[in-house]
Amino acid sequence: MRVHTILASAFLLLASWPSSTHSASGRRRNTLWRGDSIAVEDASGDVLVSPGGNFSCGFYKVATNAYTFAIWFARSADATVAWTANRDAPVNGHGSRAGFRKDASLVLQDLDGRVVWSTNTSGTQADRAQLLDTGNLVVADAAGRVLWQSFDWPTDTLLPEQPITRYKRLVSASARGLLYSGYYNLYFDSNNILNLMYDGPEISSNYWPDPFKQWWENDRTAYNNSRYGSLDRHGAFSASDQTQFNSSDMGEGVTRRLTLDYDGNLRLYSLDGGDGRWLVTWAALPRACDVHGVCGRYGVCAYLPALACSCPEGFVASDAGDWSKGCRREFDLRCGEPVYFAEMPSVDYWGFDFNYTRRLTMETCRQICLDDCNCEAFGYKMGTGECYPKISLWNGGAPNINQNIFLKVPTRVKNLSPAVLDFHGHACTVHEQNASVVSASSYFHVRGNKINFVYFYSFLAVAFVVEAIFIVVGYLFVFRADPAAGRVGDEEGYALLFSQFRRFAYDELSDATGKFADKVGWGASGTVYKGVLDDGRSIAVKRLDDLTQADEVFRSEMSMIGRINHMNLVRVWGYCSEHSHRILVSEFVEKGSLDKALFGGDGALLGWHSRYRIAVGVAKGLAYLHHECLEWIVHCDVKPENILLDAELEPKITDFGLVKLLSRDACGRLVLSRAQGTRGYIAPEWATSLPITGKADVYSFGIVLLELIRGQRVCDWVVDGRGGDDDVVVWLRENKRMMNLDLDDESSSWMEDKFVDPRLRSDFSHLQAAAMLELAVSCVDDDPNRRPSMNVVLEKLLSLEDDTPARYA
Numbered sequence: 001m002r003v004h005t006i007l008a009s010a011f012l013l014l015a016s017w018p019s020s021t022h023s024a025s026g027r028r029r030n031t032l033w034r035g036d037s038i039a040v041e042d043a044s045g046d047v048l049v050s051p052g053g054n055f056s057c058g059f060y061k062v063a064t065n066a067y068t069f070a071i072w073f074a075r076s077a078d079a080t081v082a083w084t085a086n087r088d089a090p091v092n093g094h095g096s097r098a099g100f101r102k103d104a105s106l107v108l109q110d111l112d113g114r115v116v117w118s119t120n121t122s123g124t125q126a127d128r129a130q131l132l133d134t135g136n137l138v139v140a141d142a143a144g145r146v147l148w149q150s151f152d153w154p155t156d157t158l159l160p161e162q163p164i165t166r167y168k169r170l171v172s173a174s175a176r177g178l179l180y181s182g183y184y185n186l187y188f189d190s191n192n193i194l195n196l197m198y199d200g201p202e203i204s205s206n207y208w209p210d211p212f213k214q215w216w217e218n219d220r221t222a223y224n225n226s227r228y229g230s231l232d233r234h235g236a237f238s239a240s241d242q243t244q245f246n247s248s249d250m251g252e253g254v255t256r257r258l259t260l261d262y263d264g265n266l267r268l269y270s271l272d273g274g275d276g277r278w279l280v281t282w283a284a285l286p287r288a289c290d291v292h293g294v295c296g297r298y299g300v301c302a303y304l305p306a307l308a309c310s311c312p313e314g315f316v317a318s319d320a321g322d323w324s325k326g327c328r329r330e331f332d333l334r335c336g337e338p339v340y341f342a343e344m345p346s347v348d349y350w351g352f353d354f355n356y357t358r359r360l361t362m363e364t365c366r367q368i369c370l371d372d373c374n375c376e377a378f379g380y381k382m383g384t385g386e387c388y389p390k391i392s393l394w395n396g397g398a399p400n401i402n403q404n405i406f407l408k409v410p411t412r413v414k415n416l417s418p419a420v421l422d423f424h425g426h427a428c429t430v431h432e433q434n435a436s437v438v439s440a441s442s443y444f445h446v447r448g449n450k451i452n453f454v455y456f457y458s459f460l461a462v463a464f465v466v467e468a469i470f471i472v473v474g475y476l477f478v479f480r481a482d483p484a485a486g487r488v489g490d491e492e493g494y495a496l497l498f499s500q501f502r503r504f505a506y507d508e509l510s511d512a513t514g515k516f517a518d519k520v521g522w523g524a525s526g527t528v529y530k531g532v533l534d535d536g537r538s539i540a541v542k543r544l545d546d547l548t549q550a551d552e553v554f555r556s557e558m559s560m561i562g563r564i565n566h567m568n569l570v571r572v573w574g575y576c577s578e579h580s581h582r583i584l585v586s587e588f589v590e591k592g593s594l595d596k597a598l599f600g601g602d603g604a605l606l607g608w609h610s611r612y613r614i615a616v617g618v619a620k621g622l623a624y625l626h627h628e629c630l631e632w633i634v635h636c637d638v639k640p641e642n643i644l645l646d647a648e649l650e651p652k653i654t655d656f657g658l659v660k661l662l663s664r665d666a667c668g669r670l671v672l673s674r675a676q677g678t679r680g681y682i683a684p685e686w687a688t689s690l691p692i693t694g695k696a697d698v699y700s701f702g703i704v705l706l707e708l709i710r711g712q713r714v715c716d717w718v719v720d721g722r723g724g725d726d727d728v729v730v731w732l733r734e735n736k737r738m739m740n741l742d743l744d745d746e747s748s749s750w751m752e753d754k755f756v757d758p759r760l761r762s763d764f765s766h767l768q769a770a771a772m773l774e775l776a777v778s779c780v781d782d783d784p785n786r787r788p789s790m791n792v793v794l795e796k797l798l799s800l801e802d803d804t805p806a807r808y809a
């Protein structure tokens with residue numbers, strides 16, 4: 001056997017590929033004939049290209065010096081891979097070859113001649129390997145008979161007309177940007193149902209279609225055992241079990257792919273011909289937390305609005321860099337020792353119930369779990385009395401209405417509150433040590449004044465509607481957000497959900513603000529007061545005086561705002577909606593607004609480095625609003641007054657989402673009428689009938705950037721004898737070309753004279769200032785389409801980071 005392999009390798013080395021006489025780089029070909037090969041050294045030049053040019057096949061770099069043999073979308077900006085021959089065994093970046101051998105097989109060889117992968121066609125009449133317009137790589141004979149095709153060996157992606165069948169499954173990649181096999185599978189189960197399954201090292205768990213329902217309730221059929229499904233050219237997918245879904249941009253002539261992504265969601269994508277980016281046009285799971293296995297054992301998934309995993313109290317993350325490894329107990333649980341049950345409110349762990357009974361009292365349910373040493377916890381639903389004793393805790397999710405988990409904890413572990421497993425520490429402080437479950441009434445007593453449960457309902461309803469809209473619109477930015485990046489600290493996630501965002505009573509706010517005594521600001525939308533909550537947190541309380549919305553409307557919109565969480569956005573902690581009062585409660589940001597720091601004569605001058613960091617922070621906040629969070633949140637009123645600075649001078653944008661609240665339809669054209677004093681920040685399209693998009697914020701950001709550089713309001717500038725409001729911007733646009741020339745000239749003081757704050761006394765980075773100025777000018781372009789997106793702005797700013805020597809601080 002071994003001798004065989006060695007001989008084979010030796011033979012290959014000797015026979016080698018008859019050099020690359022006709023593997024000419026750059027020449028477009030779509031076929032390898034017998035004896036032809038591709039060398040890894042020429043990975044960029046020597047590739048097969050489908051006749052229409054939509055697909056390429058060749059060596060694809062996966063890491064430094066590591067390559068796979070793959071097919072990718074030639075017209076996608078990031079060369080998205082559609083198929084990989086050797087996803088789990090990459091080959092060396094030197095000496096590896098892929099070729100169609102004389103024995104009729106397509107073979108991939110590593111540096112040492114070892115065959116890493118091959119088609120099963122040796123000894124057949126096959127004479128070519130050909131990349132077709134469909135993205136299918138076929139090995140065929142002279143008569144055109146296909147003896148092998150890549151379509152039969154899918155990896156994580158199905159292309160139109162590539163079927164998924166009885167013997168094939170899609171397996172996700174293991175992480176973003178990697179090709180290695182991960183734990184998620186799409187396959188036909190033994191009931192003939194097309195399923196998504198987490199198939200991890202410890203457990204397997206199906207999560208799509210809805211695992212709570214039987215197949216008939218999910219509109220599937222188990223009676224057709226042909227087990228076949230495919231996506232057609234129009235963007236419609238159908239399978240033998242009656243799975244049916246459509247791309248939101250149905251029609252021919254669009255490049256599409258159906259990919260089981262690394263995060264376990266199955267998504268249908270369409271390629272935007274313009275910029276080569278993918279748009280999501282359908283997704284199996286609107287809620288990312290419904291994917292099983294994401295947070296591992298004991299981990300609890302929450303959606304904030306990016307996905308976040310956390311561990312319950314008494315547990316720590318096994319591997320902070322890899323949440324699929326979940327959490328581990330900080331205590332052990334021995335059989336027979338005295339225990340109590342710690343409650344995790346509004347949490348459910350899916351599956352692993354060893355008994356399920358309805359209409360039990362909680363005491364009975366508790367007893368069942370107590371009696372069984374393998375029982376780790378039980379879930380209990382008030383009302384229906386559903387009891388789920390669990391032998392293992394996986395797929396935790398929150399918030400989960402009506403369902404609470406009661407975790408078995410040894411009595412010797414004293415630090416877990418038996419009443420409420422509180423993830424934040426200060427919201428609920430019931431510390432009785434009692435080995436019995438707190439009764440329902442006291443549970444609601446404890447929680448009742450802290451969390452409005454109606455809020456959870458509206459939270460979920462709104463979340464669902466919004467996510468449904470994303471799919472229809474075909475733009476699932478939330479899913480593009482990297483879950484790893486979104487995984488906030490263990491406690492933070494829960495804190496946000498359970499302790500921080502909530503409804504306040506009017507009396508409570510009246511007390512906190514000393515009957516609205518300490519007025520700290522006036523904005524277009526209302527008056528702001530400072531206050532202090534019982535727990536010591538300083539708050540800013542904004543009375544939205546002109547709001548007339550019905551309570552439910554206001555509440556649901558507030559819950560949307562409550563889900564927004566970013567370090568450069570002012571954190572909204574809650575709201576009050578009583579009688580005619582509509583009040584917003586947010587964190588109090590110490591240093592007040594940017595206009596005071598930048599234009600105000602009093603206080604220390606903002607140094608160059610601080611200004612740069614403020615620009616970056618504001619760009620991050622806006623990019624989050626536009627791209628990561630909820631696309632339709634256009635701020636509409638970006639100006640220094642709405643940028644607050646904390647003690648470290650980190651900027652936090654305020655008043656986001658409010659404009660939408662104030663005027664639903666037109667993204668607040670009323671801003672225009674209200675904002676006479678600050679007209680300079682408003683994009684020209686406000687005055688026309690053009691739609692208002694995120695690009696309006698980009699314009700305003702451009703103005704703020706100019707002001708950060710200059711330390712003066714744009715409307716007060718005088719350039720070449722022109723000044724006031726829009727004039728400066730017009731001048732900038734007209735002189736853009738001239739400026740570009742000049743900006744490259746390091747020695748020029750022209751820019752410094754005209755645009756940089758003289759108070760800095762030349763203590764600034766010339767390079768940064770020049771680049772920021774250039775960026776600002778592109779942001780204030782007349783045509784919204786020519787302005788960069790906030791993501792691009794942010795990237796550009798971040799690329800300047802290296803040029804801030806400490807001396808500019």
Ligand SMILES: *[C@@H]1O[C@H](CO)[C@@H](O)[C@H](O)[C@H]1NC(C)=O
Nearest residue numbers: 052054133253254255271273
């Ligand atoms: C290539 O893709 C474009 C859409 O991106 C499509 O219109 C065109 O028909 C495709 N070409 C071929 C040859 O399939």
Ligand SMILES: *[C@@H]1O[C@H](CO)[C@@H](O)[C@H](O)[C@H]1NC(C)=O
Nearest residue numbers: 105118119120121122123148
């Ligand atoms: C080729 O494929 C056939 C059927 O799929 C299989 O029986 C055979 O073992 C394969 N041979 C090799 C060398 O993989």
Ligand SMILES: *[C@@H]1O[C@H](CO)[C@@H](O)[C@H](O)[C@H]1NC(C)=O
Nearest residue numbers: 224225226228238239240241
């Ligand atoms: C089973 O599914 C296949 C593929 O979707 C379809 O062609 C066939 O008609 C179905 N059979 C029955 C009995 O519905």
Ligand SMILES: *[C@@H]1O[C@H](CO)[C@@H](O)[C@H](O)[C@H]1NC(C)=O
Nearest residue numbers: 234236237244245246247250
């Ligand atoms: C998908 O589109 C087809 C028409 O092409 C329609 O018959 C079908 O009902 C649609 N399915 C869904 C789930 O919208």
Ligand SMILES: *[C@@H]1O[C@H](CO)[C@@H](O)[C@H](O)[C@H]1NC(C)=O
Nearest residue numbers: 354355356357360364365368
């Ligand atoms: C499940 O619980 C019920 C109610 O206590 C009990 O009668 C039954 O024996 C239990 N079943 C198992 C398998 O433990």
Ligand SMILES: *[C@@H]1O[C@H](CO)[C@@H](O)[C@H](O)[C@H]1NC(C)=O
Nearest residue numbers: 432433434435436437438439
């Ligand atoms: C524990 O609960 C029992 C009854 O549920 C009660 O009598 C007892 O006083 C409680 N102990 C403490 C320390 O609260």
